[in-house]
Each structure stands twice: as structure tokens, then as C-alpha cells.
Amino acid sequence: MGTKANTMPVISKLYCSSSQVIFMVRRRPHVVNGGGFVVTNCIQLVVFQVDGCGVLGTKGELVLRDANGDALLLIRRKGGLVEALSIHKRWKGYTSDYKGSKKLVFTLKEPRSCLVKNNAIRISTEPKSSKNWDYEINGYFPERDCSIVDSVGNIVAQVGIKKEVEELMASKDLYHVVVKPGADQAFVFGVIAVLDYIHGESTRC
Template sequence: MIPIISKLYCSSSQVVFVVRKRPHVVSGGGFVVTNCSQNVVFRVDGCGVLGIKGELVLRDGDGGALLLIRRKAGMVEALSLHKKWKGYTFDYEGSQKVVFTLKEPLSHPCPCVPRNNAIKISTEPSGSCFEVKGYFPDRDCTIVDSTNNVIAQIAVRKEVEELMSSKDLYQVLVKPGVDQAFVFGIIAVLDYIHGESTRC
């Protein structure tokens, strides 16, 4: 698989990460991603930190910005069947470059409009397509590629589920060769869409 954000985040083996939501009252919300050694690999800042609705930042373990994610709004969204999110990377001069577009289906009141609840993602410039299957708030979903191969799986850790009913701690399994930063960019948007830690 071609890296979408950076080849630094593509592993030759399967990797399991743990996601922990940050409380709004303490640090403005968002979440932290750790590896099996409990080192912070990614951090996501939502509008509680940034102060801007519909905007998220994926950072590396040292706090450097990897990805800026924005929801497109306005007249175009009002006429569309989807809400669009765009993920941007920064080049060495600081310019933004679109690397993916995520389409979130709108809940349409008109019965004449067909309902397709799938969340679809396309990458640029490669044009690769992905889809989210399952239900994120239950921590039971997968991200699949255009041939239906699972590239990442989101699930509640069994030992956590036994101790508490909270979904504030869950695991993400990322398949070999998959850009982990891209996966957590998608998860950041899913978190926001469902009104969780990244949303004000």
C-alpha cells in the first residue's frame, strides 16, 4: 500500500493501538493513541482545544501536526447528500495539500432520497477508495478497502469491557502496510460525527 500521510507510519507487521479519550474539562477533549509499550504515537485535538467547530488536528507523539481535518460547509453542503470532510498534510513550506476526502451521509427528511449510510473515503492523488462498516459508537466497526479487505478494526478491549461499561478506552488493530496516521485521521472524524471527545 502506498503511504497516504507518511511511510513512517506504515509497519511491515500488524499493530495494535489503544485509544484513550481525554476529558473535556481537563484538556479540552480529543484523544490519545498509545502503542503496546504505552508510548504516545498520536494525539487528536478537537474543537475543545482548537476553539473551532468542524476542525481537527492529528499530531504525532511529540505534538507535531501531521494532518489538519476540516468539514466543508455552506451552500454546497446544503445541496449535497453528504457532509464532506477533507484531510490536509503540510509540505516543507507549510502549504496544505488534500490527501483524503470523507463523505458522511446526511440524514435526509425526504423519503424520495435513497438512504446510503455508508461512510466513504477517497484518497488523493491515488484515488483509492475505502469504506467504514459497522457502528463506531459501539466500538464495533472496520475500515475496508475497495476490494473489501479490512485495513483496520476498532473494538472494545475485553478486559476493559469486563471492568467498566465505558467506551472511553478501546483498541484499534491496523493491518501491515497500512498508513496508521491515515487510519487515525478517519477515526478522528468518526469521533466528531458521533459527538464524542473531539466535538464541543
């Protein structure tokens, strides 16, 4: 399997690096119910933070912020009758322009049932390509052992946990994410925020 990532930015080219980057993700303290998580770089500076429903006060809604606390991405779970009848739950990620109007940048489909043919979580980006999906999740996020892979099999980002950290903390509140060269880091953490919510972790009330 290849390691060269899709180099097209999803959120912004500002968050694409020409080299591989390792980030650490730490859950906010448990006292903040559904508070989200913080992403730091190798020198422990905050790069991104995710607000969950405990901070926002709205279920099925997440916000990815930059180091200054400015919103980069609003992520919402789609509802309504059409959604209720669908075999997938859909999450949509939006950016805002300088006028404040929202622009759809990706859609994540979460299968409702293990009976769905190929029940992988898949993500399509805007503008839509000729394919049905652009990225999918391989592995199992709650075990901190998964990757975001593009449609031709290249790994874009890997979620993992160092054995010594796991033994020390006896929890999965601290883990690392390796983002490959050229991949949009903001998009990667937007996807991880949704995975976190789907599995009832730090962003979910």
C-alpha cells in the same frame, strides 16, 4: 474477506508497518470539553494525539499530531451553500509541506440521511483513482465495533473493545485499534478522529 491492506501511504510511508500493530485509544479527561484523544502503542508510549474543538476553539476542525506534538494532519468539515445542498457532509484532510502550504490527501463523505442509497461513510484519497471511493466504514463506531475496509474488501483497520475493559470501565473511553500490515496508521487515526466527531464524542464540543 481478506486482511492484506492497501500498501500505498496516504499521509507518509513513515507510518506504514510491515507487521500488524495494535494501538490503544484513550479519551482525554472529561474536564477538557471536546479535548480529543491519545493513541498509545503496546508499551504505552504516545504515538498520536488528536486535538478536538475544545482545544482548537473551532468547530468542525480537528488536528492529528505525532508523538512530539507536531501537526501531521488538519481535518476540516467543508461548509457553504454547495455543501448545504449536497446529500453528503464532506470532511477534508490536509497535510502541510515544509513551506507550510496545505495538500489535500483525503475526502470523507458522511451521508446526511439514511435514505441515501448505500449510506456507508466512504473515503477517497488523493490523487484520485478511477473509483469513486477507496475506503469505507463497516460496522458502528459508537459501539466500538467497526472496520475500515478498502474498495476490494480488504480490512485495513479494526476498532474493538476488550470485554474485560468494557466491564471494568463501564464506558467506551478506552478501546483498541488493530492496523493491518502496510496500512498508513496516521491516515487510520485521521479517519477515526472524524468518526469520533460525527458521533458527538471526545473531539466535539
